[in-house]
Amino acid sequence: MNTICTQSPPPRSALILGAGPAGLALAAACAHEGLAVTVLAPAPMAPWHPSFGAWEDELHGLFSAEELGQVIAHRWAAACVATPAQPRRRLERPYVRLSTGGLQAALWARCEAAGVQVIAGEGVQVQPIPGGQRVLDAAGQAHAAAVIVDATGAGALLRRRSGGPGAVQSAYGLQLELDGHPWPLDEALLMDWRAPLADAEGPPTFLYAMPVSATEVFVEETSLIAPVALPFALLRARLLARLSGLGLPADRVISEERCAFRMGGPLPVRDQALLGFGAAAGMVHPATGYQLSRSLREAGPMAAAIRAGLDAGGPVEAARRGWDHLWRPALRAQWAAYGLGAEALQRLGQSELQGFFDAFFALPEPDWRAFMSGTLSRPALASTLLRFFALAPSATRRALMRAGQGVEGLLFLPRLAGA
Ligand SMILES: Cc1cc2nc3c(=O)[nH]c(=O)nc-3n(C[C@H](O)[C@H](O)[C@H](O)COP(=O)(O)OP(=O)(O)OC[C@H]3O[C@@H](n4cnc5c(N)ncnc54)[C@H](O)[C@@H]3O)c2cc1C
Numbered sequence: 001m002n003t004i005c006t007q008s009p010p011p012r013s014a015l016i017l018g019a020g021p022a023g024l025a026l027a028a029a030c031a032h033e034g035l036a037v038t039v040l041a042p043a044p045m046a047p048w049h050p051s052f053g054a055w056e057d058e059l060h061g062l063f064s065a066e067e068l069g070q071v072i073a074h075r076w077a078a079a080c081v082a083t084p085a086q087p088r089r090r091l092e093r094p095y096v097r098l099s100t101g102g103l104q105a106a107l108w109a110r111c112e113a114a115g116v117q118v119i120a121g122e123g124v125q126v127q128p129i130p131g132g133q134r135v136l137d138a139a140g141q142a143h144a145a146a147v148i149v150d151a152t153g154a155g156a157l158l159r160r161r162s163g164g165p166g167a168v169q170s171a172y173g174l175q176l177e178l179d180g181h182p183w184p185l186d187e188a189l190l191m192d193w194r195a196p197l198a199d200a201e202g203p204p205t206f207l208y209a210m211p212v213s214a215t216e217v218f219v220e221e222t223s224l225i226a227p228v229a230l231p232f233a234l235l236r237a238r239l240l241a242r243l244s245g246l247g248l249p250a251d252r253v254i255s256e257e258r259c260a261f262r263m264g265g266p267l268p269v270r271d272q273a274l275l276g277f278g279a280a281a282g283m284v285h286p287a288t289g290y291q292l293s294r295s296l297r298e299a300g301p302m303a304a305a306i307r308a309g310l311d312a313g314g315p316v317e318a319a320r321r322g323w324d325h326l327w328r329p330a331l332r333a334q335w336a337a338y339g340l341g342a343e344a345l346q347r348l349g350q351s352e353l354q355g356f357f358d359a360f361f362a363l364p365e366p367d368w369r370a371f372m373s374g375t376l377s378r379p380a381l382a383s384t385l386l387r388f389f390a391l392a393p394s395a396t397r398r399a400l401m402r403a404g405q406g407v408e409g410l411l412f413l414p415r416l417a418g419a
Contacts, residue, residue, distance in 0.1 A: 007144075008131030010036055012310055015135060015145035017123045019044040021052075022278020022295035023151035024107035029303035031114030035310070038117040040135065040143055041152075045108075045118075048100050051173070051218065051257055053188070053210070056094035058293035058373055067106045073099035074212055076188040081361055083193045083354040089361055093369060095188040097210055097218070098292075119143065123150075126157050126274050132315045133273055146315045147306055147322070148274055153261075155280025158268040166265025167346055168228055169289040171208070172235035173220030173257035178248055183211040191222075193354045203230055204350040207242055219243065220257065224353075225287065225345050229260040263289050264342050267335070270323035273315065277302060281326060285374050286335060286342040294374060301325060330378050337381050338374070344399040355393035362391050 012035050016027045019041035031037040056075060063071055079091045111118075121137035132146040135157075150157045183189055189209035203226060210218040221239035223230040243250050261279065264286035268276045277283070277295065284291040305325040309318030348356055361368055367384045370376040376384060389397060 008129070009134075009144040009146050011131065011146055011314065012036060012307075013038075013132070013145040014147045014149065014306065015040060015143055016149050016151055016277075017041070017135065017157070018151035018153065018278070018280070019118075020048070020151065020153055020278060021103065021107065021292055022280070022283070022299070023149075024104075024111055025296050025299035026149060026151060026277050026302060027116045028107060028110035028114050029299040030306060031111065031116050032300075033303045033307035035147075035303075035307060036117075037111075037114070038119060038143065038145065039111065040119045040121050040123055040137065042120065042122045044120055048104050049257070050259065051100060052098040052103065052292050054096055054098065054290070054293050055369075055373065056096045058297070059096065062293070062296045063106065070102040070106050071098055072096045073102065074210065076210070077186040078188075079190040080184075080187045081191045081193075081357060082189070083358050085354065085358050086361075087194065090187065091190070091361070091365075093365075095190065097188075097212075123152070123157060126150075128273060146310055147318050149277050149306075149322075150274055150280045151277045153279045155268065155276055155282075158274060158276045158280060159272050160268050161266040163266035166262050166286070167225045167342060168260055169223065169225060169263055170229035170232075170235065171220045171222040171257070171259040172232050172239055173208070173218060173259065174239065174250060175212075175216070175218045175254040175256075176248075176250060177216055177252035177254060180214060181211060181217050181248060182246060183209050183217065185211050185214065187211075191224075191357065193350070193357060195350050202234070204348065204353050205230070205235065205238055206353075207239070216254070220259075224289070225263065225342055227346060232258050261289065263287075264339055267327060267332070268323075270320075270327060272323075273319045275306070275319055275322040275326075277326070282335070283326075285372075286338040287345060288372055290372070290374075298326065333378050334374065334376065334381055337385060340400065341385075344396065344402075347399040347402065348396065352393070352395040352399070356396045359388060359391040359393065359396065363387060 014030045014035045014037050016023045016039045019039050027037050027039045074097045076095045079095045081089045123135040124138050125136045126133055126148055133148045134142045134144040135148055136142050192207040205221050205223050208220040208222050221235045240250055263284045267282040279291055283294055302325055305321040306318045309321035
């Protein structure tokens with residue numbers, strides 16, 4: 001594989017570009033399906049940095065008991081969302097913080113056990129060849145496979161539909177040692193939208209706080225969604241202002257996180273031979289920024305679709321089945337609806353976002369759970385959006401109407417419901 005390729009690749013082979021969570025989960029799943037799999041990434045073994053969080057129930061069935069012990073760093077029995085109207089809204093849904101190193105090690109262990117090969121290199125161009133495709137790396141080497149998947153996060157090698165660039169979630173976080181703090185140890189503070197900030201008229205942000213023990217906490221000032229990333233200096237200043245307002249010093253820093261990633265934006269076109277997976281393929285939830293659980297959940301079915309396509313008709317059929325699985329019509333409609341919500345969210349200020357989340361969490365629990373997990377069926381999503389519309393304050397309704405371009409937006413709901 002690690003030479004200039006002129007020959008056809010093995011008919012049951014896959015090359016995964018990227019060694020992030022999506023790439024490794026898919027590589028292991030494809031190898032499990034019996035494919036000869038190679039992962040190509042610039043520094044495949046480099047440690048990951050993001051600190052990942054997820055609803056515990058979303059991880060059910062994705063890891064063995066042994067892996068779970070390695071992957072889950074901390075579990076909270078419930079989550080909490082705070083607004084001025086409801087400063088302590090407890091959501092009875094367990095939330096977990098993942099061990100970044102543990103997750104990476106668990107996915108590599110799966111890859112190793114399944115015989116995945118690893119090459120260090122940066123894919124810069126993908127070309128069709130008889131029997132599949134080949135990717136040229138930055139050093140001029142070519143690597144061929146029947147199926148190639150872009151799981152590079154940014155997904156620069158994929159062709160996309162036209163459309164705006166989507167939005168950005170940005171955050172600045174500190175893992176702190178403290179003498180004490182005000183947060184209950186059994187609750188993850190998912191969002192505190194109260195704004196004890198001097199610049200309350202500025203772009204809206206919230207506090208995310210994960211108390212690890214009575215003397216250790218991870219706190220993060222987060223811009224949920226905005227056209228561009230907020231400057232880290234602004235997020236840091238707000239976080240420090242919040243902590244100081246709570247009488248908490250920030251001088252014993254264990255670690256720091258700077259986070260900015262794209263959400264939403266145009267999906268890849270489906271009539272291309274290069275497949276995509278993870279953030280590269282538009283799988284980041286356009287309104288919440290969560291992605292990890294979905295790519296872990298989809299890795300197995302996606303690998304099965306690729307293998308079945310290879311067996312049934314070869315590389316072209318594998319690409320078709322892969323894209324059809326990943327962006328099946330129900331999911332595309334769902335994503336379009338989330339995109340509406342995402343656009344509306346970007347138009348709201350701090351106090352309007354407080355009203356938005358008061359209404360959102362006033363929805364029946366199964367609705368907000370499934371909306372956040374991205375698992376609502378089309379009719380359920382349509383009725384959830386209508387219920388939300390009825391509950392929402394007028395500023396939110398106006399923003400939703402503008403995001404959906406008025407009547408057009410409302411016509412979208414019956415289409416979503418499959419009418
Ligand atoms: C700081 C941060 C915190 C996040 N927190 C959460 C969270 O709590 N929960 C959640 O669900 N989501 C979260 N996300 C969003 C999302 O889940 C992550 O971005 C996740 O890492 C995306 O996984 P991925 O494998 O698709 O891409 P990435 O993790 O970005 O991995 C991409 C891989 O591709 C490689 N690569 C890049 N270019 C090339 C190339 N040209 N050729 C070959 N390889 C290449 C990279 O080296 C890397 O190995 C967070 C994102 C960030 C940045």
